Amino acid sequence: MNLQITLLLAQDGITNGAIYALLALALVLVFAVTRVIFIPQGEYVALGALTLASLQAGRTPGTVWLLLGAGALVTVVELAIAARTGKRRRLASVLGWNLAYPAAAALAVATLDVRSLPLAAQVALALILVVPLGPMIYRLAFQPLAHASVLVLLIVAVAVHFALVGLALLFFGAEGSRTQPFSDARFDLGAIAVNGQTLWVVGASLALIVMLYLFFERTIYGKALRATAINRTGARLMGISTVMAGKLSFMLVALIGALSGILVAPLTTIYYDTGFLIGLKGFVAAIVGGLASYPLAAAGALLVGLLESFSSFWASAFKEVIVFTLIIPVLLWRSLATRRVDEDE
Amino acid sequence: MRRAPLAIFLVLLALGPFVLPEFHVTLLNYIALYALVALGLVLLTGVAGLTSFGQAAFVGLGAYASAWLSTTAALPGWLSWSGGSPWVGLVLGLVLTAVVAWMLGALTLRLSGHYLPLGTIAWGISLYFLFGNLDFLGGHTGITGIPSLHLAGFEIRGSRAFHFPIWLTLLAAMAFTRNLLDSREGRAIRALKGGATMAEAMGVDTARAKMAAFLVAALFAAVSGWLYAHMQRFINPNPFGLNLGIEYLFMAVVGGAVSVWGALLGAGLITILKQWLQDLLPAIFGASGNFEVIVFGIMMVLLLQRAPDGLWPLLMRWVPGAGGGRGRARPAVPQGEPLPRRQAPAHGSDLLVLSKVTKRYGGLVANHDMSFTVRAGEVMALIGPNGAGKSTLFDGISGANPISEGEIRFLGRRIDRLDAREIARLGMSRTFQHVRLLPAMSVLENVALGAHLRGSRGVIAAGLRLERAEERRLLAEAARQIERVGLGASMFEPAGSLALGQQRIVEIARALAADPCLLLLDEPAAGLRYREKQALAELLGKLRSESIGILLVEHDMDFVMGLADRVVVMEFGEKIAEGLPEEVQKDAAVLEAYLGGVAA
Numbered sequence: 001m002n003l004q005i006t007l008l009l010a011q012d013g014i015t016n017g018a019i020y021a022l023l024a025l026a027l028v029l030v031f032a033v034t035r036v037i038f039i040p041q042g043e044y045v046a047l048g049a050l051t052l053a054s055l056q057a058g059r060t061p062g063t064v065w066l067l068l069g070a071g072a073l074v075t076v077v078e079l080a081i082a083a084r085t086g087k088r089r090r091l092a093s094v095l096g097w098n099l100a101y102p103a104a105a106a107l108a109v110a111t112l113d114v115r116s117l118p119l120a121a122q123v124a125l126a127l128i129l130v131v132p133l134g135p136m137i138y139r140l141a142f143q144p145l146a147h148a149s150v151l152v153l154l155i156v157a158v159a160v161h162f163a164l165v166g167l168a169l170l171f172f173g174a175e176g177s178r179t180q181p182f183s184d185a186r187f188d189l190g191a192i193a194v195n196g197q198t199l200w201v202v203g204a205s206l207a208l209i210v211m212l213y214l215f216f217e218r219t220i221y222g223k224a225l226r227a228t229a230i231n232r233t234g235a236r237l238m239g240i241s242t243v244m245a246g247k248l249s250f251m252l253v254a255l256i257g258a259l260s261g262i263l264v265a266p267l268t269t270i271y272y273d274t275g276f277l278i279g280l281k282g283f284v285a286a287i288v289g290g291l292a293s294y295p296l297a298a299a300g301a302l303l304v305g306l307l308e309s310f311s312s313f314w315a316s317a318f319k320e321v322i323v324f325t326l327i328i329p330v331l332l333w334r335s336l337a338t339r340r341v342d343e344d345e
Numbered sequence: 346m347r348r349a350p351l352a353i354f355l356v357l358l359a360l361g362p363f364v365l366p367e368f369h370v371t372l373l374n375y376i377a378l379y380a381l382v383a384l385g386l387v388l389l390t391g392v393a394g395l396t397s398f399g400q401a402a403f404v405g406l407g408a409y410a411s412a413w414l415s416t417t418a419a420l421p422g423w424l425s426w427s428g429g430s431p432w433v434g435l436v437l438g439l440v441l442t443a444v445v446a447w448m449l450g451a452l453t454l455r456l457s458g459h460y461l462p463l464g465t466i467a468w469g470i471s472l473y474f475l476f477g478n479l480d481f482l483g484g485h486t487g488i489t490g491i492p493s494l495h496l497a498g499f500e501i502r503g504s505r506a507f508h509f510p511i512w513l514t515l516l517a518a519m520a521f522t523r524n525l526l527d528s529r530e531g532r533a534i535r536a537l538k539g540g541a542t543m544a545e546a547m548g549v550d551t552a553r554a555k556m557a558a559f560l561v562a563a564l565f566a567a568v569s570g571w572l573y574a575h576m577q578r579f580i581n582p583n584p585f586g587l588n589l590g591i592e593y594l595f596m597a598v599v600g601g602a603v604s605v606w607g608a609l610l611g612a613g614l615i616t617i618l619k620q621w622l623q624d625l626l627p628a629i630f631g632a633s634g635n636f637e638v639i640v641f642g643i644m645m646v647l648l649l650q651r652a653p654d655g656l657w658p659l660l661m662r663w664v665p666g667a668g669g670g671r672g673r674a675r676p677a678v679p680q681g682e683p684l685p686r687r688q689a690p691a692h693g694s695d696l697l698v699l700s701k702v703t704k705r706y707g708g709l710v711a712n713h714d715m716s717f718t719v720r721a722g723e724v725m726a727l728i729g730p731n732g733a734g735k736s737t738l739f740d741g742i743s744g745a746n747p748i749s750e751g752e753i754r755f756l757g758r759r760i761d762r763l764d765a766r767e768i769a770r771l772g773m774s775r776t777f778q779h780v781r782l783l784p785a786m787s788v789l790e791n792v793a794l795g796a797h798l799r800g801s802r803g804v805i806a807a808g809l810r811l812e813r814a815e816e817r818r819l820l821a822e823a824a825r826q827i828e829r830v831g832l833g834a835s836m837f838e839p840a841g842s843l844a845l846g847q848q849r850i851v852e853i854a855r856a857l858a859a860d861p862c863l864l865l866l867d868e869p870a871a872g873l874r875y876r877e878k879q880a881l882a883e884l885l886g887k888l889r890s891e892s893i894g895i896l897l898v899e900h901d902m903d904f905v906m907g908l909a910d911r912v913v914v915m916e917f918g919e920k921i922a923e924g925l926p927e928e929v930q931k932d933a934a935v936l937e938a939y940l941g942g943v944a945a
Contacts, residue, residue, distance in 0.1 A: 037459055039466075144650045150459050151396055155598060156649050158398065158591050163642025169634045280466065287463060317478040320470060327467040331452040331460060 017305025023282025042279025044257025062171020134254025385562025391602025405585030407570030487581025601655025784841025
């Protein structure tokens with residue numbers, strides 16, 4: 001292995017690491033706020049990538065049907081609750097977000113000539129289609145169980161993962177897709193060529209991390225989420241709605257997931273079930289941070305990315321084995337660092 | 346009458362292979378193989394409150410170990426004696442599984458509950474890729490030509506022949522699990538759901554109980570894999586991937602992770618449903634693929650929202666005579682020889698000596714320089730306004746939450762660095778301010794948990810019912826303590842059905858079942874009516890006369906002053922007075938603390 005290969009592998013590792021870092025941050029966020037270990041994170045990655053690919057290919061992405069269906073289901077649930085309790089105050093907003101919005105998005109996809117739109121508009125349209133699925137899935141699957149144990153929420157998360165993978169297969173088929181790169185530029189940096197997409201991925205990830213930081217430090221909603229993460233009861237007593245916090249964090253997770261998918265789609269072929277493994281690598285990184293520390297999770301993500309790219313060079317068949325076995329020393333370290341038996345919540 | 350459904354089920358099962366077509370016999374075999382894995386998860390998830398998504402990988406270990414051993418041409422020297430026998434393969438698979446499960450458990454069980462499932466997801470994926478990439482295991486094509494089984498000269502080959510060994514194994518495993526749950530070790534595993542603090546205070550080694558549940562579940566899975574490999578006679582990595590691992594968990598949850606029959610119900614439902622959906626859905630959608638996962642996923646979400654205990658309890662509601670036990674004859678009160686008792690310390694000797702005990706939480710000092718002594722045969726009351734640090738001190742003494750500085754000696758031994766479990770073993774037992782009983786368990790079983798350290802038989806003895814003599818004595822001891830505290834009439838009721846005051850009394854009985862020489866009682870009289878308080882005072886007086894030392898936190902001053910020999914008063918984490926009840930009542934600092942300066 002010479003320097004050039006080393007640099008090439010490092011570039012690869014950093015690119016993937018940046019994606020895992022985004023996913024790990026989202027996982028830490030959603031776990032802190034809702035206590036959900038969000039296994040289906042990877043499905044948003046796949047949905048984001050496949051939606052953009054469909055749009056660029058001039059097909060109607062299956063996400064449109066998913067969005068219309070999920071919105072209709074939420075509406076039914078909310079109407080049933082409203083009929084039972086007689087509380088009708090929020091119905092306008094429910095109908096707006098779950099019926100009118102998906103219908104408008106579907107109409108936009110149907111009428112616009114999406115293929116001729118600039119890339120930024122295509123990306124925006126893909127996000128418009130995927131991101132609302134976050135709060136909708138929270139409403140349908142997790143909100144009724146907000147007080148259940150972490151374990152039950154984890155099983156529900158796995159069940160949602162199952163359902164979403166199946167739906168992705170149904171709507172997008174078994175073939176993989178790749179999207180056009182954001183940039184064809186190549187820069188020669190000494191011995192290696194850095195391609196434009198890599199810069200896009202790393203740059204966008206960094207920008208997103210900075211934006212998340214600002215969101216949590218500077219905005220009232222960000223602070224509300226942090227408050228909920230630290231103490232749910234306390235946050236509620238201060239008038240922060242835990243339902244709002246749950247929906248908001250699920251929206252952020254969907255946004256980050258879909259964006260990650262859109263960023264990697266030009267680099268690797270995405271299938272309906274590819275997201276799962278990508279999401280799980282984000283998990284390994286999040287566990288490095290104990291599902292609590294953002295900087296440690298980001299560092300873990302970089303480690304996972306590098307480990308993956310170098311092991312694909314030395315022992316490509318065992319790439320996944322090596323990456324997922326990384327969790328063992330991490331768990332050992334965490335286990336030794338924790339002295340006492342944790343009390344169950 | 347109650348056994349009739351079971352008898353009918355067994356007869357139908359025995360007739361199955363003689364009347365059903367081959368396809369259905371095979372399906373039944375699969376149901377049993379899956380149920381065996383799900384059964385392990387019932388123990389792990391339903392009972393112990395832990396979970397694993399990696400059971401399919403354990404199935405794979407059991408299958409691959411034996412498949413490799415019985416087909417390989419190059420048997421390593423240390424295994425050459427085995428002649429590739431599947432029976433040696435079974436042992437190899439079990440040993441491998443136990444080692445791997447033990448390692449995973451050792452890594453994750455000390456951490457909070459969600460690390461085990463996450464660890465098993467990662468491990469499930471790793472092992473799947475490992476199976477698929479190791480040449481000596483046949484890579485993704487797998488291993489073919491696995492021999493059938495031979496037992497006592499008979500060859501077991503094909504679905505029909507395998508029907509009996511598979512189902513007998515499952516039924517034996519179900520019996521083992523039921524026996525285990527109804528034993529001392531089983532109570533320890535069931536206590537895990539009530540939180541580690543209580544279980545450890547009763548002397549349960551919670552890490553060991555978790556490990557026991559995890560190992561049993563893993564070994565069941567490995568046996569299932571071994572049967573699968575020799576029935577099918579070829580294997581590849583596919584059935585051992587993470588998806589199957591998740592489906593196993595679904596089976597346990599769908600059936601009802603609280604009953605051994607739930608595993609069978611869940612495995613049956615999911616297997617048949619999958620079979621049916623795999624034909625139906627591709628026809629509807631006009632494409633091929635595993636669309637059944639959509640239905641399974643949605644079904645699981647709905648089930649966990651609507652019926653988190655699964656379908657078995659719902660089913661039981663429709664079976665007359667099986668539900669709840671109402672109308673069933675009251676079981677007999679357990680009888681048995683008394684257990685050996687510990688040597689009681691001499692009346693008046695020092696039991697517990699605190700010197701300069703301090704507990705800090707960061708900058709907050711919850712207890713500061715607390716020193717006092719409790720002697721054998723006296724009731725020492727610890728009183729003080731709310732937030733004075735009394736319960737914190739209790740947690741420090743009992744080892745639930747170690748102190749920061751100072752020294753605590755119990756029976757002359759330094760205990761401030763010992764675990765709660767070790768302190769319990771020395772003869773200290775406690776109750777909790779917020780009642781910590783297992784509401785679904787009977788009063789008898791809850792109290793028997795207190796006698797945990799007075800038994801010694803392990804998991805295997807429990808599963809095989811070899812510990813009945815000891816179990817009888819433990820239950821008899823629990824029953825005696827329940828009678829002693831006056832709750833004999835409620836012995837077989839679920840603890841959660843009692844009034845809160847009575848639940849506190851159950852906690853006292855549970856503490857007494859440990860045969861303690863020092864009792865720590867945290868607000869035992871709260872929620873009791875006048876007569877009940879009188880009865881409690883009488884009981885504590887009697888314990889005192891048996892040379893038991895009692896340290897008591899209580900707010901009911903009539904109760905305290907009438908009962909206590911000496912009183913320590915705390916305020917803001919410090920001792921402000923100590924002495925006889927009548928002295929303390931006149932103490933200026935105490936009046937100040939309680940009445941806020943009226944005395945001044």
